[in-house]
Amino acid sequence: MKDRFELAAIGAVAGYCLWGLFETLPHVIGDGFLLLALTVAASVFFSVLMALVGPERPLRAVLPSLALGVLAGALAFLAALRFDSVDGFYDAAHPLMALFVLVLIGAPFAAAALEEKQGWRHYARLFDSAWGIFIRYVAGWLFAGLIFLVLLLSDELLKLVGITLIGDLLEVDWLRYALLGAVFGLGVATVHELRDYVSPVLVHRLLRMLLPLVLLVVIVFIGALPFRGLSDLFGKLSTAGVLMAVAFAGITLITTAIDRDDESAAQVKLMTFAAQAMALLVPVLVGLAIYAIWLRVAAYGWTPSRVIAAYIALFLVGYVVSYLWAVLRRAGWQARLRQSNLYMALAVGAGAALWLTPLMTAEGIATGSQVARYEAGRAAPEALPLYEMAHDWGVAGRAGLERLEAAGDAPLVARIAEAREATSRWRFAREEAGPSDAELRLALGARVVVWPAGSDLAPLLDAMNRSVLQRIERQCPEAEPQACAIVLLGQGADPLFGKDALFVTRERVMSLERQNGGSVYLRAARAYDAEGAERAPSDAMLARILAGAFELKPMVRSYLQVGDQVIIPYN
Numbered sequence: 001m002k003d004r005f006e007l008a009a010i011g012a013v014a015g016y017c018l019w020g021l022f023e024t025l026p027h028v029i030g031d032g033f034l035l036l037a038l039t040v041a042a043s044v045f046f047s048v049l050m051a052l053v054g055p056e057r058p059l060r061a062v063l064p065s066l067a068l069g070v071l072a073g074a075l076a077f078l079a080a081l082r083f084d085s086v087d088g089f090y091d092a093a094h095p096l097m098a099l100f101v102l103v104l105i106g107a108p109f110a111a112a113a114l115e116e117k118q119g120w121r122h123y124a125r126l127f128d129s130a131w132g133i134f135i136r137y138v139a140g141w142l143f144a145g146l147i148f149l150v151l152l153l154s155d156e157l158l159k160l161v162g163i164t165l166i167g168d169l170l171e172v173d174w175l176r177y178a179l180l181g182a183v184f185g186l187g188v189a190t191v192h193e194l195r196d197y198v199s200p201v202l203v204h205r206l207l208r209m210l211l212p213l214v215l216l217v218v219i220v221f222i223g224a225l226p227f228r229g230l231s232d233l234f235g236k237l238s239t240a241g242v243l244m245a246v247a248f249a250g251i252t253l254i255t256t257a258i259d260r261d262d263e264s265a266a267q268v269k270l271m272t273f274a275a276q277a278m279a280l281l282v283p284v285l286v287g288l289a290i291y292a293i294w295l296r297v298a299a300y301g302w303t304p305s306r307v308i309a310a311y312i313a314l315f316l317v318g319y320v321v322s323y324l325w326a327v328l329r330r331a332g333w334q335a336r337l338r339q340s341n342l343y344m345a346l347a348v349g350a351g352a353a354l355w356l357t358p359l360m361t362a363e364g365i366a367t368g369s370q371v372a373r374y375e376a377g378r379a380a381p382e383a384l385p386l387y388e389m390a391h392d393w394g395v396a397g398r399a400g401l402e403r404l405e406a407a408g409d410a411p412l413v414a415r416i417a418e419a420r421e422a423t424s425r426w427r428f429a430r431e432e433a434g435p436s437d438a439e440l441r442l443a444l445g446a447r448v449v450v451w452p453a454g455s456d457l458a459p460l461l462d463a464m465n466r467s468v469l470q471r472i473e474r475q476c477p478e479a480e481p482q483a484c485a486i487v488l489l490g491q492g493a494d495p496l497f498g499k500d501a502l503f504v505t506r507e508r509v510m511s512l513e514r515q516n517g518g519s520v521y522l523r524a525a526r527a528y529d530a531e532g533a534e535r536a537p538s539d540a541m542l543a544r545i546l547a548g549a550f551e552l553k554p555m556v557r558s559y560l561q562v563g564d565q566v567i568i569p570y571n
Contacts, residue, residue: 004189011185012178014046019177033080041073051107051133054192056114064110075356083394098355105349123338127260131200136188143187207256211274243289250282258334279327283320302369304362363393367400381412386419387428414438440469449485463520475505
């Protein structure tokens with residue numbers, strides 16, 4: 001009962017402190033990188049503390065929890081400096097994953113070290129600590145979810161008789177955070193007290209049963225490769241992702257099969273054979289994944305996602321090499337696998353920490369690769385990930401664009417400007433598929449007939465966005481000279497509407513209207529006869545406009561008269 005009270009109290013304090021970080025502290029220090037570092041440090045501190053308390057007393061668990069929290073906060077601050085804002089840090093996602101891996105590995109090592117001075121070197125103790133933390137956390141969150149579900153249902157029930165007390169209390173933010181932490185801590189403590197009944201053994205047994213099935217799938221996959229070939233296998237980076245995911249699943253299943261020691265390991269011959277066979281086949285999956293990554297990098301250069309994939313593959317190579325060494329030496333292979341898992345866990349934790357330092361910057365590696373490809377003439381401007389460099393690759397991406405601007409020609413500089421101004425990757429990709437805005441304006445300036453003759457069309461075209469330019473281009477085909485005209489209404493018309501114009505083709509007439517912000521948009525225009533009745537434009541209208549057979553007359557607004565027809569914009 002004491003453990004339950006302690007963990008419930010720690011959970012309540014944790015919830016209240018995190019509420020303060022999320023809701024109050026931003027008003028004091030702003031939403032910058034310092035807030036991010038403090039939030040990460042506090043979240044990791046309380047998460048590790050609640051993972052350690054139970055098997056250990058709270059005071060003993062504070063120091064390692066604080067050490068992991070400070071380390072995670074400092075690394076998060078360093079990683080955030082790669083980006084222009086905190087949003088960029090979160091959008092990148094990979095720094096968060098590195099932090100998660102660091103804490104996921106660090107917590108069991110801390111728990112094992114607390115149980116025994118050199119406990120972090122003992123695989124059995126680490127194995128029990130890791131799976132024990134996993135079970136307690138899963139059960140704790142499940143219990144917290146059930147408690148809140150009961151509270152919400154109770155609130156709805158009491159509302160039927162006019163009592164809103166529960167709903168009113170849950171609307172208090174700090175109380176809701178504190179209550180969530182308290183019930184989570186209570187769930188974690190309860191599971192620890194019942195550890196003889198709620199243990200990871202059931203999870204191990206269930207996962208072991210998957211090992212033969214996954215092994216069979218891998219055998220079929222590898223056996224089908226000679227008949228299917230490799231040409232269609234490596235079309236995407238997702239191929240490498242699938243291969244590495246299956247390899248990771250195989251390593252996890254092998255780990256559950258060999259368990260913490262020989263006594264707890266699987267004793268059925270089928271399971272031991274499956275574990276050994278999987279250890280021999282996983283290198284094939286990892287090798288294919290590395291080949292897939294290499295093909296993409298060789299063809300398109302590095303991107304952050306490819307750097308991440310290669311980094312993960314590096315550690316998978318460490319696993320498969322050590323697994324091969326352990327199995328091929330036969331006797332004592334399970335003990336060697338366990339020792340390999342211990343060392344590889346340390347390596348992965350160190351790799352996650354290194355990933356968050358300036359020594360390993362995925363965006364910097366990717367930017368350097370793309371700029372080098374362009375400078376070496378191995379990448380055309382349209383093949384460069386300009387939008388990603390402008391919006392997703394942080395400080396390194398912006399610096400890379402500046403290098404490209406200094407070395408690039410005018411079209412590339414124009415595309416970089418459009419990439420910076422683009423509001424979405426989808427919109428920029430659509431623009432990238434066709435000519436640039438500058439190219440469209442240049443083409444239309446030579447293709448469209450402007451009246452009065454000799455007028456400068458450039459200011460009007462400069463005020464049009466891409467969608468307006470494309471609509472005009474579609475109705476002024478290059479293969480049909482003099483297929484459209486723009487009549488500037490400022491000549492001889494009243495000054496109020498002097499900046500507007502009419503766009504005329506063989507099929508329709510539209511108004512080019514300048515909005516308050518200065519941009520020009522297409523709107524409908526109607527034609528009227530001499531009696532004021534609306535009627536469709538005549539077929540000869542464009543020909544007469546191209547011949548200059550029209551006049552501009554001021555009314556309440558500018559309009560265009562062609563013979564006995566009058567065209568009035570803004571309708």
